Structure formats: C-alpha cells, structure tokens
Amino acid sequence: MTSPTTHSCPQCGSGLVQGTHPQSRDYLRHRLSELNSLIAALNAERDALQAESDAIVYPVLSLPPEAMAEIFEHCVASKTIPSPSSAPLLLTQVCRQWRQIAFATPRLWKSLTFQGRVREEVINMWLSRSGNVPLDHNVETRDPSTLGVLLDASLQHAHRWEEMAFVIPFSSMRRLNFGDVLLPLLRKISVDSDYSYKGNIVSHPIVIRNAPALREAHIGTIPRRKFHLPWCQLETLTLRTISLIECLSILEQCSELRNLVLFRASFMSGS
Template structure:
C-alpha cells in the first residue's frame, strides 16, 4: 500500500469540492465581508442621518414667493401673460412663453396656473400648433369667455384646429378668423347647426384667403344666429358681396374693408341704426334691381343718429356720403379716386348732416388749387384736427400750406378750418424740402392756435443713400422757440418700406 505524504493529505483535505477554494481561507473571507457590511451599514445610517438633517434645514427655509396667497400669485401670473402677448393682443402657445412657462417651474405654480382660467382665455391659433396643446389650452380656459385669433393658411392643417375652436364656440367673446377660403363652407355649416349658441360673442372678424388660384368663392351666406351680445363685425372678403348675415340692428361697429356694391351696402345700413363706427369701401353698382334702391336713398338719405366715426371712399356719384345723414359725426376719413365731385359731395353732406366734426382725414393729392380751396372751404368750422394725405406731387404740400394760411375775407380768422389745433401730413413724395419747411413755419407763425404738427413721409426707394437729413438748424431753432412760447410740438417721422421707422425727430415742447 502506497503511503501518502502528510503534507499531501493536509493539502488535499483543505480543498473544497464545491468551489475549489482552500477551506482555511473561506472563514477568513466571510468574516471580512461581514465586517465590511457592518461598516457600510454604519456609513448608510450616518448618511441617512445627515440627509434627514439637510431636509429638515431645507424645510425650515422660507421662500417668500411660495408664502404668497394664491390670489396674489394669480395676479402676478396675469401680468406675466400680459407681458408675453404678441402685438395682436393674444398669447402664443409655446413653452418658452407664459402661461405654459409658468407650469414648468414647480408643482405649486403649475397647480395655480392650470386652475386660473384667465391665463388661458386668449390664444393665437397659428400654423404648426399641435391640436393636443390647443385642446388642453381651451379646456383650461373654460368657463371664462375666450378671445381667439385664428390665423391659418395651410388647408391641410387648419381643419382640426378650426374644429377644436368650434367645439368651444359657446365660450367665444372675440374671434378673428383668417383662414383658407376652402374652410368657408365648413364654417358656414357649423354656424348653421341648430345647437350652436353664441351667448358671449361680442366681436367677430372674417378674412378668407385663397390657397391657390384654383380656389373659388362660394355664394353661400354664413349666418350668425343666436348671438345676442354681438356688437362688432369686420369682413375682409372678395368684392361684390358681404358673405355673412347677422342681426344688423344690434351692431355698433361695422368694418368692410373690400369693395361692396353700393346698393347692397345701403340695404344693410338701413338696418344698422345703432352704429357708432363704420368703415366702408364701395364701388359702382350696375345691377338693375339695385338701381331703384340707390335712387330711393338718394331722395331719402339714411339717418344714423349715433354714428361718430366714419371712413369711406369719395368715389364721385357712388360715395356713401350721398346717401347718409350723420348728425353725431365727429371723425371722418375719406379717400378718393377722382376729384371732380369731391367738393359737391362734401358740401351737400355737411349741409344736410350739420355734424359736430372734430377730426377729418382727407386725400388732397392732385387737387388743383381752386378745387383744394373749395374743398377746404366746405369743411365745418368745428374741425380741430386735420390730417391730409399727399402723393408724389411736390407742389401739393406747398399749395396746401398756402391754402391754410389764407385769412378770411371778413377779417375774422382764417378762410379754412379756423379752429385748427393739430395738423398731420402724410407724404408720399420723400423728404420735406427746406422751402417746404419755410412754408410750414410761415403757416405756424400766422396760426398760433396750432400746437401740434406731425409730418410722416415715406421713402419708396430704400438703399445705402436714403437722402434722410435733419431739418435745417434755423427751422429746428424756430420750432423750439415756438415750443417755449406757446407749447408747440413737432414730430417729423421718416418711414421706409413696410412702415419701418428710419428716422424720428421731435422738436418744441
């Protein structure tokens, strides 16, 4: 029998058949692991204790903004939304602006923002807006009245957004539609729905754009019913028609900014006896069935007793001024495409209406001197603010200033606009020449009641050499002297393309 050496036996006995580790080393490893675990447990307890202390300290810290009453925080949020609004007066649904930004600060602010409908009551619906975000926005706005500015030009993306807006129609207050004309019939069908009530709607604007030249306008009439609070309507559509109908008798403001037949216009105005502001563009009506209507209102003009502001075209025989009597008118803006009958139309209108006119804006470009004097002569003596639009005729400004400086033949006051206090000039002929500044100074010297002058001239060509120069020093010094002596204020503003301000100078008081 072979004898195994003792060393071999001890070595063999120390081998574990499960893990092949020496048995003598195994107890030592387990003990070290237990000790290490004990150390880690002690460290974990220490870290937990330190964490609890830090949490207690952080809870003890007072954040003043979080201690404010919810009502005050809400008012602060409302101011944030006002500052973030676009120039059109509506909030943009983008995460970088309020109120969406306020929901991302903390849970407390998020809860306050989402439970404040006034933060969500105004929204601009534009291309690229997600229907999910719009739906969330409108849901948080209820039940407050909503102001919607719907500006869409992509027919493929506009339908779901318009549908979401229509689903909240009973909460509309002010709504502006600028949408593709292809959406018109869908909009008409929605307004024709018997369950559509608009109890809060007070102002609505319609503007339909053509996505392509193939789009055709529908003759269907969009009827706005069950809108007892509706007061203001603005329509921008293709000419020859007003494609909507409302309860005209309840309107106080009506604006139609494209050409409409004078006969159609008069039929509507005869129902608008509560109007306070009216903006119209009309054109010649050649329909035989409208000719009798035009003749009727020429013999018996429509009386609008509450109308205070009116803007229209002086289009010779088709001017609305021929058919209206406006005894409360204080603000008149007129434009023209011919000067033959301007004086006759204005004279007859002022004689018939005898309005307490305070402001008039009149285009006088291309007027012969005699026609200009006759037109200024018929303006009511109550006018205090006069705005004149002049085109590219370089002599128009000098003629106008000279006409305003002519004294009355009786020796009392001036021949035209004796109560003039504010003079505004809209020029299309480029910068004012030094000689024209001298004519303006001559007018101001003889008419001390004029204390406010504005001259806005537009440059048609914008480039490196705009030809913009400050008025001569002698003119500036004269303006400043009048500013000290009688409080005269003078503003000269130079506009470029797209009404961009290039230069603005203020002189006097």
C-alpha cells in the same frame, strides 16, 4: 498600539498601508473607512445646506393662490400661442405649486391663437383647462385640415365663444356657416382671407344668426362676400376693400352703429 503608516499608491494616488498589497484585506478596509468618513462629511454638509435653504421664505410662495392666479393672468399675452417658453405653459414649469395654481385657473387658458398646423390633443387640452370661462380664440391657418380639426373641437364649446377671429383660406370660408349654432356670449367676430384664392371664385356665405350679444364685427378682404349677420345689433363695424354700394346696403341695416371704419372703399362693385 500605533497606527500603520500610509504611502501614496504610485498608480492611483490613494493611501496604502505600509507592508500591504493594494488588494489586501487591510488595504480595502482602510479605504472603506476613509470613504465612509468622506460620505459622512458630505451628508452633514448637505443636511446643513438643506436646513439653510428650507429656512429661506420666498415672499411670492407665501401669497394666497387667488393672488397668484391674478398675477399669472397679467403674464398671459393677448394672443397666446401654445409654447413652453411663454405663459401659461411656462408657469407650469417653475414649481409644483405654480403648476397646480395654473392648472386650477381656467382664465389663463381662455385665450388661444392657432397659427399653422396644430395637434388635436393640444386643442382639447387647452379647451379642457379653460373650464367654463368665455373663450377668445384667434385662428390663423392655411391648412384646411387643421381648420377642420380646430372647428370640430371648438364648436363643442361654441356656447362659450366670446371673441373669435379667423384668417383662413377663401376656400375654407364655407366652414364659417354658424346659422344653426347658438352663440349666446359671442361679442366680437373678425373674419379675413389669407389672399390665397385663385381663378374662379365661388362665394360661400358666412352666417351668424343666434348671437344676441354680438356688438362688433371686422370683415376683411373677402371677394364676393356674403355675410348674414345681425347687422341691427352692431355698434362697431370694420369693412375692408368694399364697394360703396355694398357698404351702403350694409349700413342701412346697422341701426345701432356708433363706430365705422372703412379701408379701401371704392365705387367699384364688390361682386
């Protein structure tokens, strides 16, 4: 029995069985057979490519998770700004294995720089992923409400503060009164103003008392500054825009000081 001859349809170019209407049963069966054959061929090609892909072993995926976590740590910048285009968030987008390792490595989330406004859920997410490791946070904001949200969340983890830096409005300095806060790991503190103060300046004391590990302090340009720090513990101190009288008053209390940096020291009174 001979197979029916086919001709191309002038409208769509598909094969037509001779003597049949494009919508006849024989034509439809013939087209279904052609399409099924094409699907089978494509499936076979896909399976072959998948098998070839599965046979490829990427060396980086064969490393132990501990080694991958160590490599990931070197990908994180010292000033980590939450962004999907940089580590650690970028690492979570590569593949499922990398995402699991990144989420299970608290050290990737210990450092954080907040600039401008930031959502509260981002703060809480970052802090929760940092587990119990010491924290290194850098706060740069002119928005008092953002500072309030950050401090309210961060103070719940104050026992893990290791390095903290603040560049904030002078009017918000009152939020840096940590006199009653236990800071057992705090090793370094940096405080500066964003120079946004105008008119009459009301002095707000910056207080840190319960920080037995504090060894380094950097104090920027803050008018009428009033700092209550454990000066006798400090080994490194930076003072900016300060009168020599005020400087000498501080240095008299720094019995363990080894490194001192002064910027724009003058004979003028700092008050």
